[in-house]
Each structure stands twice: as C-alpha cells, then as structure tokens.
Amino acid sequence: MKTKIGIGIIGLGTVGSGVAEILLRNGDIIKRRLGIPLEIVRAVTKDTGRPLPEGLNPAAVGTDAMQVIENPDVDIVVEVMGGIEPAKSYILRSIENGKHVVTANKALLSLTGDDLFRAASQRGVDLYFEASVCGGIPIIKALREGLSANRIESMYGIVNGTSNFIMTKMTQEGKEFKDVLKEAQELGYAEADPTFDVEGIDASHKLSILVNIAFGTPVNLKDVYTEGISGIQPLDIRYAEELKYRVKLLAISKMKDGSLEARVHPTLVPCSHLMSTVDGVFNAVYVTGDAVGHTLFYGRGAGSLPTGSAVVGDIIDIARNIQSGSCGRIPPASFKEEHRIALNILSIDDIVSMYYFRFTVIDMPGVLSKIAGILGDHKISVASVIQKGRKEGGEVSLVMLTHEAVERNVKSALQEIDSLSFIAAKTVMIRVEEGK
Amino acid sequence: MKTKIGIGIIGLGTVGSGVAEILLRNGDIIKRRLGIPLEIVRAVTKDTGRPLPEGLNPAAVGTDAMQVIENPDVDIVVEVMGGIEPAKSYILRSIENGKHVVTANKALLSLTGDDLFRAASQRGVDLYFEASVCGGIPIIKALREGLSANRIESMYGIVNGTSNFIMTKMTQEGKEFKDVLKEAQELGYAEADPTFDVEGIDASHKLSILVNIAFGTPVNLKDVYTEGISGIQPLDIRYAEELKYRVKLLAISKMKDGSLEARVHPTLVPCSHLMSTVDGVFNAVYVTGDAVGHTLFYGRGAGSLPTGSAVVGDIIDIARNIQSGSCGRIPPASFKEEHRIALNILSIDDIVSMYYFRFTVIDMPGVLSKIAGILGDHKISVASVIQKGRKEGGEVSLVMLTHEAVERNVKSALQEIDSLSFIAAKTVMIRVEEGK
Numbered sequence: 127m128k129t130k131i132g133i134g135i136i137g138l139g140t141v142g143s144g145v146a147e148i149l150l151r152n153g154d155i156i157k158r159r160l161g162i163p164l165e166i167v168r169a170v171t172k173d174t175g176r177p178l179p180e181g182l183n184p185a186a187v188g189t190d191a192m193q194v195i196e197n198p199d200v201d202i203v204v205e206v207m208g209g210i211e212p213a214k215s216y217i218l219r220s221i222e223n224g225k226h227v228v229t230a231n232k233a234l235l236s237l238t239g240d241d242l243f244r245a246a247s248q249r250g251v252d253l254y255f256e257a258s259v260c261g262g263i264p265i266i267k268a269l270r271e272g273l274s275a276n277r278i279e280s281m282y283g284i285v286n287g288t289s290n291f292i293m294t295k296m297t298q299e300g301k302e303f304k305d306v307l308k309e310a311q312e313l314g315y316a317e318a319d320p321t322f323d324v325e326g327i328d329a330s331h332k333l334s335i336l337v338n339i340a341f342g343t344p345v346n347l348k349d350v351y352t353e354g355i356s357g358i359q360p361l362d363i364r365y366a367e368e369l370k371y372r373v374k375l376l377a378i379s380k381m382k383d384g385s386l387e388a389r390v391h392p393t394l395v396p397c398s399h400l401m402s403t404v405d406g407v408f409n410a411v412y413v414t415g416d417a418v419g420h421t422l423f424y425g426r427g428a429g430s431l432p433t434g435s436a437v438v439g440d441i442i443d444i445a446r447n448i449q450s451g452s453c454g455r456i457p458p459a460s461f462k463e464e465h466r467i468a469l470n471i472l473s474i475d476d477i478v479s480m481y482y483f484r485f486t487v488i489d490m491p492g493v494l495s496k497i498a499g500i501l502g503d504h505k506i507s508v509a510s511v512i513q514k515g516r517k518e519g520g521e522v523s524l525v526m527l528t529h530e531a532v533e534r535n536v537k538s539a540l541q542e543i544d545s546l547s548f549i550a551a552k553t554v555m556i557r558v559e560e561g562k
Numbered sequence: 563m564k565t566k567i568g569i570g571i572i573g574l575g576t577v578g579s580g581v582a583e584i585l586l587r588n589g590d591i592i593k594r595r596l597g598i599p600l601e602i603v604r605a606v607t608k609d610t611g612r613p614l615p616e617g618l619n620p621a622a623v624g625t626d627a628m629q630v631i632e633n634p635d636v637d638i639v640v641e642v643m644g645g646i647e648p649a650k651s652y653i654l655r656s657i658e659n660g661k662h663v664v665t666a667n668k669a670l671l672s673l674t675g676d677d678l679f680r681a682a683s684q685r686g687v688d689l690y691f692e693a694s695v696c697g698g699i700p701i702i703k704a705l706r707e708g709l710s711a712n713r714i715e716s717m718y719g720i721v722n723g724t725s726n727f728i729m730t731k732m733t734q735e736g737k738e739f740k741d742v743l744k745e746a747q748e749l750g751y752a753e754a755d756p757t758f759d760v761e762g763i764d765a766s767h768k769l770s771i772l773v774n775i776a777f778g779t780p781v782n783l784k785d786v787y788t789e790g791i792s793g794i795q796p797l798d799i800r801y802a803e804e805l806k807y808r809v810k811l812l813a814i815s816k817m818k819d820g821s822l823e824a825r826v827h828p829t830l831v832p833c834s835h836l837m838s839t840v841d842g843v844f845n846a847v848y849v850t851g852d853a854v855g856h857t858l859f860y861g862r863g864a865g866s867l868p869t870g871s872a873v874v875g876d877i878i879d880i881a882r883n884i885q886s887g888s889c890g891r892i893p894p895a896s897f898k899e900e901h902r903i904a905l906n907i908l909s910i911d912d913i914v915s916m917y918y919f920r921f922t923v924i925d926m927p928g929v930l931s932k933i934a935g936i937l938g939d940h941k942i943s944v945a946s947v948i949q950k951g952r953k954e955g956g957e958v959s960l961v962m963l964t965h966e967a968v969e970r971n972v973k974s975a976l977q978e979i980d981s982l983s984f985i986a987a988k989t990v991m992i993r994v995e996e997g998k
Contacts, residue, residue, distance in 0.1 A: 148711050148853050155713050158778055158901035256708070262854035264708025271707075272692070272700025275584050275874030277591050342594055400860065403839060410858075417584045417871035418698035421861035422846075424836065425854060435854035438711030452888030465594035 128201075130163045131445045134194030134225075136216055137207030138171035138178070138187070141230050141257065144434025145204055146179040149441075156438070160445055167199045172207075195220050202444050204437060205229040206257075214238060221245045221253070226453060228440040230257035230433060236331035240344050243458040252447055253458040254440035259332045260285055260409040262432030263425040264439065269340045269413070270460040276415025278340040282395075282561055283377040285332040287407035287427040288316045288323035289355050293374055293392075294405045297367070300360050315407060325354030326375060326390040333377035336411070337388050341381070342461030343469040345388065351474040353391035362484055362554055365514065365525045366394050371482075372402040376559065385470045387477055394482050394558040401561055412561060475534040480509070480558035485524040485543065486551035489517055493548050494524065504539035506531040521550045527558060564637075566599045567881045570630030570661075572652055573643030574607035574614070574623070577666050577693065580870025581640055582615040585877075592874070596881055603635045608643075631656050638880050640873060641665040642693075650674060657681045657689070662889060664876040666693035666869060672767035676780050679894040688883055689894040690876035695768045696721055696845040698868030699861040700875065705776045705849070706896040712851025714776040718997050719813040721768040723843035723863040724752045724759035725791050729810055729828075730841040733803070736796050751843060761790035762811060762826040769813035772847070773824050777817070778897030779905040781824065787910040789827035798920055798990055801950065801961045802830050807918075808838040812995065821906045823913050830918050830994040837997055848997060911970040916945070916994035921960040921979065922987035925953055929984050930960065940975035942967040957986045963994060 133149065135142050149156070149164055157163050170188045178187060191207075194200055195216060203220040205227060207213055213234055220227050227246065229235070235242070235258050246253035256266045260283070269278070284290050288310060295306040307324065310316035322328050330352040334345040355375050363373050371394035380387045395402045400422050404410040409427030414420050426432035447453045457463060487493050498508055507529045514523040528536075540553050569585065571578050585592070585600055593599050606624045614623060627643075630636055631652060639656040641663060643649055649670055656663050663682065665671070671678070671694050682689035692702045696719070705714070720726050724746060731742040743760065746752035758764050766788040770781040791811050799809050807830035816823045831838045836858050840846040845863030850856050862868035883889045893899060923929050934944060943965045950959040964972075976989050 144853070152711060152713055152853070155778075156711065158897050158903075159710055161898045161901070262851075263857060264704050267703065267708045268700050271879060272703045272875055273698075273871065274595050274878045275588060275592065275871045277588055342591075400836070400839060403836060415698075415871065417580070417588070417867040417874070419862045419865075419868055421699060421859075423857075423859060425857035429855075431853040432855055435709065435711045435851065438853070439708050442710045443707060446891050447886075447888070450883075450886075450888035450891040452883070452886035452891060455882050455886040455888060455891075461594050462597045465597070467594075 128162060128448065130165050131448060132167040132199040132201045133164055133204060133441060134167055134197055134200035134202070135169040135204045135206065136191050136194050137205065138169055138176065139173065139206065140430045141206040141433045141437065142169065142171070143179045144430030145206060145437045146182050148431065148434045148438045150179065150181040156442060160442060162449070164441060164445060168194050168197050170194055191216050195223060195225070200225060201448060202226045202228060202441055204441065205231060206437065210234055210237065217242055218245055221249050221251055224249060224251060226252040226444045228254050228437055228444065230255065230437060232258040232328070232331045232335060236334040236347055239335065239338060240459070244463065246458050247454065247463055250454045252444045252453050254444060256440050257433045257436035259335050260411060261425065261427040261429060262435040263409060263411070263423050263427070264436065265336070265411050265423045266339060268423055269336065270456060273413065273415050273418055273421070276417045279414045279416055280380040281336055281340060281411055281413050282401055282559065283333065283336065283411040284374055284401060284404050284409055285377045285411070285427065286323055286329040286375060287409060288320065289329070289375040290404065290409070291315050291407045292324065293355060293358070296358065296360055297363050297372060300364065302360060303356055303358060324356050326352045329375060329377045329390045333379060333388055333390055337379050337386065339460035341386060341469060342459070342466045343386065344466065345471070349388065349471040351389040351391065355392050358392050362556060365484065365512070365523070366482065368512065369510070369527060370397045371395060371558065372397055373556065374401065378559065382472065385472050388471050389474060389477065392556055394556055395561060399561045475537070477533050478530050479533060480530055481528045481536055482556040482558050483526045483528070484554040485549065486521055487524050488548040488550055489520055489522045490548060496546065497524070497543055500542050501528070501539050504535040506535060506539055564598060564884065566601050567884060568603040568635040568637045569600055569640060569877060570603055570633055570636035570638070571605040571640045571642065572627050572630050573641070574605055574612065575609065575642065576866045577642040577869045577873065578605070578607070579615045580866030581642060581873045582618050584867065584870045584874045586615065586617040592878060596878060597885070600877060600881060604630045604633050606630055627652050631659060636661060637884060638662045638664060638877055640877065641667060642873065646670055646673065653678055654681055657685050657687055660685065660687060662688040662880045664690050664873055664880065666691070666873060668694040668764070668767045668771060672770040672783055675771065675774060680899065682894050683890065683899055686890045688880045688889050690880060692876050693869045693872035695771050696847060697861065697863040697865060698871040699845060699847070699859050699863070700872065701772070701847050701859045702775060704859055705772065706892060709849065709851050709854055709857070712853045715850045715852055716816040717772055717776060717847055717849050718837055718995065719769065719772065719847040720810055720837060720840050720845055721813045721847070721863065722759055722765040722811060723845060724756065725765070725811040726840065726845070727751050727843045728760065729791060732794065732796060733799050733808060736800070738796060739792055739794060760792050762788040765811060765813045765826045769815060769824055769826055773815050773822065775896035777822060777905060778895070778902045779822065780902065781907070785824065785907040787825035787827065791828050794828050798992060801920065801948070802918065804948070805946070805963060806833045807831060807994065808833055809992065810837065814995065818908065821908050824907050825910060825913065828992055830992055831997060835997045911973070913969050914966050915969060916966055917964045917972055918992040918994050919962045919964070920990040921985065922957055923960050924984040924986055925956055925958045926984060932982065933960070933979055936978050937964070937975050940971040942971060942975055
C-alpha cells in the first residue's frame with residue numbers, strides 16, 4: 127500500500143504553476159478525498175527567471191526533464207510544457223518507464239494522440255488529458271464516463287476563449303475585429319501572433335480530441351474543416367442580432383447517416399439558445415446523447431488555475447487507480463482500442479446547413495427575383511429576407527436566411543450570383559445552426 | 563476475466579424501463595467502450611400490467627426482488643423502485659451479498675445515505691447514485707472526480723423540474739401558481755399530490771446529497787432550510803423582471819467562515835446570470851471551485867431515458883471497476899470515511915443575503931421614510947425602491963431591493979413594519995442571489 131503518490135511536473139509556465147499551486151494549497155482537501163498525499167517530487171522548467179509557485183521547495187526544481195522522467199519516485203508525469211517535440215518524446219519515454227502521464231497538450235494529442243494512446247495501453251499505464259479541451263470543464267470525463275450510456279448525436283463547442291472574447295466584444299461594442307484583437311492582445315487574452323486562435327486552428331485541435339473520444343474514431347486533423355473569425359464584420363453581427371442570432375466560433379460535430387461532420391467556423395446561433403449566452407473567455411460544450419438529450423458543460427477554458435484544476439483532477443483519478451491497482455481501467459481513447467471504428471468525415475461540400483447571406487447589391491428592380499431564382503435553381507430555399515436601406519441605384523445590403531441546403535449547392539449558387547452585374551461586392555456567407 | 567457483467571433491476575417503472583431500454587438499445591456501443599457486454603439477468607416489478615421495455619425477454623422478468631438480490635449471476639443491483647422501505651432493506655441485503663448497487667433513490671439517500679455508504683465501504687462494494695440528483699446531468703461525477711482538485715465554494719442548483727416548469731410558465735405567461743400547477747399535472751410534470759416538488763422537499767433531498775459529497779460532511783435533512791414556490795405571486799415575478807431578475811426555486815449551498823449554508827427557497831436571480839435562462843423541466847447546477855472558478859452543468863433532470871442515462875453510466879463505471887478489480891476505488895461519499903468532517907450548517911436566521919420586499923401600503927406621505935427608518939435601525943440598507951402606482955389613500959405596492967443583511971434582522975424589521983397602521987397586507991420577502 128503506497129503512503130504517497132509522487133508527481134513530476136515538466137514545465138512551470140502558466141499551467142504548470144497552476145498545477146503546483148493547487149497541489150500545494152489544496153493538499154489537505156485532496157488528502158481527505160484520496161486518503162494519502164500527493165507530493166511534488168520534482169518540477170523542471172527552462173524559464174528559470176519566473177518566480178516559483180508559493181510553497182514550492184526550490185530544491186525540488188530543476189531544468190532537466192530527465193530528472194522527472196527517470197525519477198523512481200515519480201509515479202505520475204505531468205507534461206505541461208506544450209509543443210510537439212520534445213514533449214512527445216518525453217511522454218513516450220515516461221510511458222516506457224511505466225509512469226502515468228497527464229498532459230494538457232492539445233496540439234500534440236490532435237496530431238498524434240492515437241500513437242500515445244496505444245503506447246499507454248500497451249504499457250498498461252494511464253494517459254489522461256482533461257486539460258487539453260476547455261480548461262477546467264470536465265468535458266472529457268463527461269464524454270468518457272458520465273455520458274457513456276449514450277450514443278452521442280452531436281456536439282457544439284465554444285472551445286477557444288480568445289475567439290469568444292473577441293466575438294463577444296465585437297457584439298457588445300460594435301467594434302472591428304482588428305481593434306478588438308488589439309485589446310485582447312493588450313489584456314493577455316491573445317498571443318502576439320494570434321493565428322492559432324483566431325483562425326480556428328486551436329478549436330479544430332480540440333474538436334478532433336472530442337470527436338475521437340465521443341465517437342470512438344481516429345480523426346485526421348486535415349478532415350476537420352477549419353475557418354476562423356478574422357473575416358467577420360460588425361455589420362453581419364448587427365444584422366444577425368436583428369434576426370435574433372449571435373455569431374460564435376463553433377466547433378461542431380454530428381453523426382449523419384453513419385458519417386461524421388466535424389467542422390469549425392463562425393456560426394449564427396439563435397439568441398434563445400444557451401450557447402449564444404456563453405460570453406467572454408468562457409467555454410462551453412453542448413452535447414446531445416440519444417438517452418440523456420441535451421446537456422451543457424460550461425466554465426473557464428483557460429488560465430492557470432482552471433486548467434490546473436483539470437490537470438490535478440486527472441492526477442487524483444490516476445492516484446485512485448494506483449491505490450486500487452486499476453491503472454488502464456479506462457482506455458485513454460475512451461473506447462477499447464479493438465472497438466474503435468474509423469468513421470468517414472464528410473467533406474464540407476457535403477454538409478447540410480442553414481445559411482446567412484449578405485448580398486451587396488445595386489438597388490434596382492428585379493434584383494431579389496434574380497437572386498432568389500438562382501438559389502431556387504440550386505435547391506436553396508429562402509426562409510427570410512431583409513433589405514437594409516433603400517437608395518435607388520446605390521449599394522444596399524440584402525440579407526437572407528435559408529432553410530437547410532447542401533453546401534456544394536450553396537457555393538455554386540453564390541459563384542453564379544457573384545458574377546451578376548448588380549452585385550457590388552463578394553457575398554458574405556455564414557453558416558447557421560439551430561443547435562437542436 | 564469476466565466475459566459479461568450481470569445486471570439485476572428492481573423496479574420497471576419510468577426509470578427502470580429507461581434503464582432496460584438503454585441497456586438493450588445501446589448494447590453495441592456500450593460493449594465498444596467496455597469490451598464486454600452488460601446483460602440483464604433479472605428484472606422484477608410489482609406493476610405486471612405495464613408493457614415491458616422493447617426487447618426485454620419476458621422470461622427474465624419476475625415479481626420477487628429476491629430473484630435479483632440472491633441471484634448469483636447478478637453483479638450489479640439497480641434499485642429504481644423508490645421509497646424508503648423495502649428499498650433500503652433490498653440495498654443493504656444486496657451489499658451484504660457482495661453485490662454492487664446503483665440507485666436513483668434520493669429520498670432514501672438523503673435520509674440514510676451515510677448508513678448505506680458505510681455498509682458499502684465495509685463490504686468493499688460500490689454504491690453509485692448519479693441518477694439521484696438532476697437526472698442525466700453527471701453532476702455527482704463532476705463533484706466527486708472532475709472537480710476533485712477544488713475546494714468547493716458554492717453551489718446553486720435548479721434541481722426540481724416540476725417547480726422550474728411552473729416558475730417558467732408563470733414568468734412567461736403571467737399566470738397564477740394554481741393554474742400552472744393544474745397544467746403541469748395534466749402534462750404529467752406534476753403529481754396529483756404535488757407537495758414534495760412544489761414545497762421544495764425534493765430539492766432539499768437533492769441538495770443534501772450534493773452537499774454531502776461536495777464538502778465531505780454528513781447532512782441532517784432538518785438542517786436544510788426548505789421553502790417552496792406555492793406562495794409566489796405573478797405580481798412579484800413581474801416586479802422582479804422590471805428589476806432585471808427572474809424568480810427560480812434555488813437549492814443553495816455556500817461555505818462561509820468554516821460553516822455551511824444549505825437552503826432551498828424561491829430566489830431572485832439576475833437575468834444576466836446563466837441560471838436565470840434555465841427554463842422548463844431542465845435542471846442545472848452552478849458550481850464554483852477555488853481553482854476552476856465558475857462552472858455550469860445543465861440537462862434534463864427527470865424522465866425515463868435521461869435518468870436511465872445516469873443509471874447506466876454508473877453501471878458502466880462499476881463494470882469498469884469489476885473488470886479492473888478496483889471496486890471501492892472511490893468512496894461512495896466521495897471523501898474517505900475517516901476524513902469526513904461534520905460541518906456546522908447555519909440556521910436560516912444567521913444567513914446573510916440580499917432581499918426583495920414588496921410592501922402593500924396605504925399611499926400617504928411619510929410611508930417610505932418610516933419603512934426605511936425601521937430597516938436602517940435593523941442594519942438593512944436599501945439598494946433600490948420602486949413605488950408601483952399612485953393613488954392617494956389607496957393601496958399601492960412599494961418594492962425594494964436591499965444590500966446584504968442578516969436574515970434575523972430582516973425578520974425583526976418586517977415584523978415591526980407589518981404592525982404599522984399604513985401596512986395593508988403581509989409584506990412579501992424573497993431572497994436575492996447574485997450567484998457570484
């Protein structure tokens with residue numbers, strides 16, 4: 127019977143510091159849950175200039191990851207350094223050494239998660255990664271355990287806090303994308319190079335992890351359609367509001383006749399839907415299962431302590447496995463390796479969605495009929511139309527919501543429409559989800 | 563190595579039928595997660611007139627609970643018959659027989675949960691009860707595992723679907739409590755005798771379970787202050803809306819200087835707060851932890867399949883324990899028995915809250931000053947006042963929101979005020995929570 131569990135932390139940046147802080151500060155209550163203490167045996171960091179978390183013994187801190195990975199007193203390795211290499215090698219080496227691993231590394235998991243899952247399964251150690259998606263929200267655990275009785279039907283996620291902060295500010299204050307981005311950078315909510323967050327890449331990484339464990343399928347990142355928010359204009363946010371929708375960067379996945387949809391893009395969400403009220407840096411995932419129906423999981427998607435909460439939750443889970451001799455109790459990928467089935471992920475051209483269009487047209491008779499005619503020819507039926515402004519011969523906005531249509535048809539129709547003489551600018555298209 | 567796990571179900575009512583239906587319908591996907599099948603060995607019911615769930619072998623159905631409890635092929639007993647006895651005896655006997663137990667029985671758990679927890683711990687079997695609180699929402703798992711790194715600071719729950727349906731209808735349609743109750747009864751959302759739901763008793767049972775596992779403390783039901791919604795009038799809902807609040811039946815628990823608050827009552831919640839948007843029969847719990855910050859868990863709180871989803875999720879959890887030989891991996895009460903600490907639960911008189919008052923006064927000069935004076939004498943400071951209507955010498959409503967005050971002082975002040983000559987009716991008092 128072990129009398130304590132040894133923790134090794136690789137990386138003492140934002141997340142690593144949060145992990146250490148929680149382990150030190152909440153040691154008493156963790157021990158009340160677990161029966162024995164968790165001890166930080168070793169923590170390593172390259173950033174030796176950063177102040178150490180309060181209470182962390184400086185003698186336990188080093189710079190060489192091998193002091194964690196090869197340390198016989200370390201039961202659980204916490205990889206919170208980020209990046210692909212050497213993080214991947216460190217994790218694989220830890221697994222080889224029979225150590226359990228907790229990681230928050232979504233980029234690594236979305237690229238080569240299956241390799242890591244397999245290595246951990248074969249070695250009989252645990253690999254947990256709650257912190258990789260939606261920070262402190264226990265969404266991985268919900269999909270893997272809480273909702274395990276269900277056939278998951280769909281997931282809608284607001285999984286990138288930076289984008290959600292920007293969309294919220296643009297909505298509340300009517301500001302341009304580039305101005306809000308600058309604010310977000312000043313507040314530390316966006317990186318100097320924000321591409322990863324605002325172009326949907328981070329969200330697609332997280333979606334691929336959620337899809338993997340919710341549907342029991344490997345996911346190739348390149349099959350996840352990814353479009354960011356940098357092209358969203360305040361005008362469209364305003365028109366969406368008028369139509370009682372808000373614009374959110376959604377990570378969407380649905381089962382559809384045995385195939386999967388997996389896509390990240392700006393989306394009109396009805397104001398009456400809970401997801402439209404998830405604001406600022408908060409994250410949420412709206413999961414529908416065949417038995418449970420609709421559920422929502424909401425919380426902070428980033429930050430030192432919220433992400434640390436997820437990492438330490440995983441550590442406690444593994445410690446409970448160590449204590450009861452049940453490591454490998456749940457497969458890392460949530461489904462048994464031999465029962466994972468590679469599902470087809472639909473091309474974006476094959477999805478069926480509702481759409482928001484903003485046509486910039488020269489205001490003259492016959493325009494609406496011509497546009498509606500071309501849409502009809504492509505099997506796209508119009509649900510509602512608003513013409514904004516009225517100036518004979520001048521440019522006006524013609525805003526439309528469609529019923530469900532096939533994306534391929536939408537693209538053909540818009541190409542045809544955009545070549546018409548009275549179209550004064552490229553048509554804006556944003557997908558719409560009722561979130562049912 | 564077991565090749566299947568045997569399930570015995572006691573009760574084939576709404577929940578039991580849902581459990582059977584999910585086990586039968588989703589057997590394939592459950593097997594992909596678990597590796598081996600779950601088999602309904604025996605199901606017993608007293609209601610032999612009710613049609614059996616589709617696919618359930620009639621030969622596996624009986625009427626005598628002993629066919630489940632004493633059955634050597636049953637690994638997990640599912641108690642979904644409800645009520646105190648014989649449910650308690652059945653559970654204890656199952657535990658004695660070395661069987662794991664899943665129950666949805668909140669009344670039983672809130673009354674004698676600690677006895678059951680102790681029996682299960684001593685016998686080394688699992689006792690899981692996700693379905694006892696908030697139906698399909700995996701809130702017990704979140705508190706016991708996902709948020710286990712945290713010191714829980716507060717929980718606000720909408721945990722009774724019947725009350726929430728009634729409050730939502732009263733809000734949306736301006737109807738009287740008794741009329742909406744009748745509708746709810748016709749729709750099957752309320753029982754013929756609705757006392758349990760509308761007087762907050764069911765909510766207090768659920769709160770006591772949540773408090774028990776979130777704070778690691780035994781809870782005596784009589785310490786949970788309980789007040790229902792039957793006294794709520796449409797007028798107060800309307801005034802609350804004007805002040806940008808909605809009225810919800812909330813189950814509230816907070817740590818306060820080492821003591822606990824645990825109370826159920828109608829509450830004004832700001833319209834800007836997520837909890838105010840949880841409508842109809844949906845449930846939600848807003849949990850704040852010291853590391854994770856604010857989180858929300860939302861979904862259906864009742865119904866055959868949502869509740870069945872929670873029961874079957876527990877079954878899968880226990881099946882994973884059986885497979886890995888780790889039953890008793892997590893204590894039923896979430897904290898280790900020897901580390902549970904009996905916390906003091908504050909009397910309702912000692913809580914600090916904000917308040918909504920509606921005074922019915924004879925419209926005459928000096929009234930406001932007299933009332934404000936008495937409130938001030940009792941250390942209650944007024945945040946805002948609206949006088950509704952104006953008719954010299956007639957009855958009008960004077961609506962107030964206060965800053966934080968001690969409940970004992972509020973009661974004394976209202977007693978004094980209600981004895982004044984210009985007070986025409988008993989003053990309405992509803993507590994207000996900002997939900998921070």
